[in-house]
Amino acid sequence: xxxRLLLPLLLLFASPAFADQTAELLEGLKAKSxxxxxxxVEKLAASGDARVVAPLTAMLNGRLHIRKSDGLIxxxxxxxxxxxxxxxxxxxxxxxxxxxxxxxxxxxxxxxxVLRGALGSLTLFSTDPAQRLNAAQSxxxxxxxxxxxxxxxxxxxxxxxGVREALARTLAAARLRHGTDEEKLAAAHILxxxxxxxxxxxxxxxxQTAKGDLLVAVKQADASIEQRLAFFDILQNLFQGLSLGxxxxxxxxxxAITFGVMGVINMAHGEMVMLGAYTTHVVQVVxxxxxPGAITQSLLLSIPAAFLIAGxxxxxxxxxxxxxxxxxxxxxxxxxxxxxLMLQQxxxxxxxxxxxxxxxxxxxxxxxxxxxxxxxxxxxxxIIIFAVLVFLVLTLLIRYTDFGLRMRAVTQNRAMADAxxxxxxxxxxxxxxxxxxxxxxxxxxxxxxxxxxxNLGQGYIIDSFLVVVFGGVGNLWGTLVGALSxxxxxxxxxxxxxxxxxxxxxxxxxxxxxxxxxRGLFALKGRAAEA
Amino acid sequence: xxxxxxxxxxxxxxxxxxxxxxxxxxxxxxxSALHIPTYAVSLFGKxxxxxxxxxxxxxxxxxxxxxxxGHGAFFALGxxxxxxxxxxxxxxxxxxxxxxLPDFMVFLNWQELPWYWYGFDNFFFAxxxxxxxxxxxxxxxxxxxxxSRVSGVYLSIITQAMTFALMLAFFRNDMxxxxxxxxxxxxxxLGFDLRSQGMRAAxxxxxxxxxxxxxxxxxxxxxxxxxxxxxxxxxxxSRTRFLGYRVEHYKVFVFTxxxxxxxxxxxxxxxxxxxINPGEFAPANSIEIVVWVAxxxxxxxxxxxMGAVLxxxxxxxxxxxxxxxxxFALGGLFIAVTLFLPRGILGGISxxxxxxxxxxxx
Numbered sequence: 001x002x003x004r005l006l007l008p009l010l011l012l013f014a015s016p017a018f019a020d021q022t023a024e025l026l027e028g029l030k031a032k033s034x035x036x037x038x039x040x041v042e043k044l045a046a047s048g049d050a051r052v053v054a055p056l057t058a059m060l061n062g063r064l065h066i067r068k069s070d071g072l073i074x075x076x077x078x079x080x081x082x083x084x085x086x087x088x089x090x091x092x093x094x095x096x097x098x099x100x101x102x103x104x105x106x107x108x109x110x111x112x113x114v115l116r117g118a119l120g121s122l123t124l125f126s127t128d129p130a131q132r133l134n135a136a137q138s139x140x141x142x143x144x145x146x147x148x149x150x151x152x153x154x155x156x157x158x159x160x161x162g163v164r165e166a167l168a169r170t171l172a173a174a175r176l177r178h179g180t181d182e183e184k185l186a187a188a189h190i191l192x193x194x195x196x197x198x199x200x201x202x203x204x205x206x207x208q209t210a211k212g213d214l215l216v217a218v219k220q221a222d223a224s225i226e227q228r229l230a231f232f233d234i235l236q237n238l239f240q241g242l243s244l245g246x247x248x249x250x251x252x253x254x255x256a257i258t259f260g261v262m263g264v265i266n267m268a269h270g271e272m273v274m275l276g277a278y279t280t281h282v283v284q285v286v287x288x289x290x291x292p293g294a295i296t297q298s299l300l301l302s303i304p305a306a307f308l309i310a311g312x313x314x315x316x317x318x319x320x321x322x323x324x325x326x327x328x329x330x331x332x333x334x335x336x337x338x339x340x341l342m343l344q345q346x347x348x349x350x351x352x353x354x355x356x357x358x359x360x361x362x363x364x365x366x367x368x369x370x371x372x373x374x375x376x377x378x379x380x381x382x383i384i385i386f387a388v389l390v391f392l393v394l395t396l397l398i399r400y401t402d403f404g405l406r407m408r409a410v411t412q413n414r415a416m417a418d419a420x421x422x423x424x425x426x427x428x429x430x431x432x433x434x435x436x437x438x439x440x441x442x443x444x445x446x447x448x449x450x451x452x453x454x455n456l457g458q459g460y461i462i463d464s465f466l467v468v469v470f471g472g473v474g475n476l477w478g479t480l481v482g483a484l485s486x487x488x489x490x491x492x493x494x495x496x497x498x499x500x501x502x503x504x505x506x507x508x509x510x511x512x513x514x515x516x517x518x519r520g521l522f523a524l525k526g527r528a529a530e531a
Numbered sequence: 532x533x534x535x536x537x538x539x540x541x542x543x544x545x546x547x548x549x550x551x552x553x554x555x556x557x558x559x560x561x562x563s564a565l566h567i568p569t570y571a572v573s574l575f576g577k578x579x580x581x582x583x584x585x586x587x588x589x590x591x592x593x594x595x596x597x598x599x600x601g602h603g604a605f606f607a608l609g610x611x612x613x614x615x616x617x618x619x620x621x622x623x624x625x626x627x628x629x630x631x632l633p634d635f636m637v638f639l640n641w642q643e644l645p646w647y648w649y650g651f652d653n654f655f656f657a658x659x660x661x662x663x664x665x666x667x668x669x670x671x672x673x674x675x676x677x678x679s680r681v682s683g684v685y686l687s688i689i690t691q692a693m694t695f696a697l698m699l700a701f702f703r704n705d706m707x708x709x710x711x712x713x714x715x716x717x718x719x720x721l722g723f724d725l726r727s728q729g730m731r732a733a734x735x736x737x738x739x740x741x742x743x744x745x746x747x748x749x750x751x752x753x754x755x756x757x758x759x760x761x762x763x764x765x766x767x768x769s770r771t772r773f774l775g776y777r778v779e780h781y782k783v784f785v786f787t788x789x790x791x792x793x794x795x796x797x798x799x800x801x802x803x804x805x806x807i808n809p810g811e812f813a814p815a816n817s818i819e820i821v822v823w824v825a826x827x828x829x830x831x832x833x834x835x836x837m838g839a840v841l842x843x844x845x846x847x848x849x850x851x852x853x854x855x856x857x858x859f860a861l862g863g864l865f866i867a868v869t870l871f872l873p874r875g876i877l878g879g880i881s882x883x884x885x886x887x888x889x890x891x892x893x
Contacts, residue, residue, distance in 0.1 A: 321866060335870065338862040338864065338869075339862060341861055341865070503696075507699075511693060
């Protein structure tokens, strides 16, 4: 701990002693050839002088210039549209800069790599763990033989676990390249524990020149990494499949109610999803206007709002159009399709044809990185959880509440339900409202991962129908299984067939599946199936 | 008796339009009030192609109860077959001047023509494909679907999935059909300039003739014994099966005939509008066709033709004059027709006529 604090101090105090030397070295950057510049940068990095960080960073960003008037190396700073020169080493302002009064020191890609490495080794001993981590990672590709001691020292002194891991990886990489034979062998074994593409590239490059024991070790490390990467790939696919499946589930579950339970083919279902997404947008705009402090909660507030708006609209739709069309499923299809066209145009007239922005709350952005190969984004995780919640609530609602009981009664035998005093027409309206409301909820979730545009619903309607038909009509569990299996199949086919071809394959597979089981995975049996 | 005469009157009317419109375009001088401008000839020609498509849908939906939401796919496939022939006719007059390959293939750096483009230099081969490709697809699709007794809503949804899958496929550049730009920049058909007045008139006559032929064939089918069985299937499929009819055979037959008609309609449509792209496969297009039929009156044939022409005329007018309102109007039409005119315009009229005659007789 003490050493870690002392080191930068030492560097700081040591600097004036060789100030002249550093300044002299810096002059070397005026060289024409890139090779000469690289040599100078490496020497600057080796000097350990903390002041060279500023000019080297500037050089990497193309802001290190040579002033034409006196040939001084300066940093060009642009701030609030004003340009001024700074002394390269001390950072003291040298007055405003006119355009064309200086010449940029040019860098190429190779030089950029060297610069990153040099800056890395200079910041290895920074007090900020984030900077040290950055340095350790940036040096992975570039660390040369001369930075080995610095890396080893940094590794020994490191107390932060994350940085220590990154340092171990970088140190092993540097040793594999420049260490003694024993060090190389040990490094190959260590690297086997870091399954990512960077390490694999390095191992592949080493394998070309390695001989004997080292070659065996490198091959072993590579094989073990390949195995792990393949495993991560499967995990990643699993996660993405789960994520796509939950999106499909959200989009389809409302349809499973209106289509599955009521037999109404609601082609405007996608537009209910769209209404939910636009409700999210409107809630956000209103919150921004009146309660800007609570903007992160706007998404939570959108959930009941979208459910209510889409649900009320569903009830209105059922009362005004759909109830006249019961028993004529194909006509319902046409009427609701017409409705979906009108809704699209309606939203387009109000909000315009362009995408609307929905801000993601801070707790939904970002990602969890399990290891190098496996990243789970927070918004996807949230959507999976949300989908599961919606599914659970719906199942419980249908299974255990009074309304659910009435709903099932009407579905199973309308005449009998009427006879025992259930007002079946009201149950119809409420059921349709429930299905539409759930579609609205799907809209809230989709607003986080898709463009909120008038065409939002169109992209999901065919998929939703396939999910419901695939899973079996009239069965929420079927919808769950259908959505998850279609989502998984899609994501596992994607790497082999590409996104579009994978989707086509899925469509063909579902079409073939329906030939085999015309009533879906979980078909209703007995009299209910005849209806 | 009344019904027989009405269909002869309609055929005569259609034949008359097929002849008179080109005559008014070609023979009547431009200043005259009776002159029909060339663009209008193409526009009406397009309506006639759509009418043929609507006829195809009415044959299966109106008489056999098969609601296909993927008929746009057969239309587009026929259109693509025609488009491929027209592409080959361009020869070396494309932007890249490559005599061997169409422009988009040169652009994609393809070295040689894919095998499925072979033969499309020949007009008769291309015309055979116009009918064969949609027909074969419909036969295979129908064979599988009807044999496993997929019907009603399920069939509608899988036909929709079919056209959606085809749309995605044709959007891909490596399919070799021009990706999302489709096939366009056609120059000539059978050696005649596509843009010439004569060619336009000829295409109009071909469309009118094809529509008339299609109408008569459909009439023959629906009035024959076969047609009676189709109607039986529509109204009571299980009962027809129990009477000993192989329902799936009838369905496959009529589905295939309908797909071939849709393919021919597509082939007539493409040279008149000058482009075919994957957008024609869009599920929305297929649903729109069903509305033409529903508006005119399903199961009337004449109604389907009228519905197609009326809706498309309205579409041409609205999209030019009030583009904002068109989707409202179309959507409202869907709802109004299903709620208030369940038998379509023609069905409504003939229904009230029948009621009147029944009343006067009594």
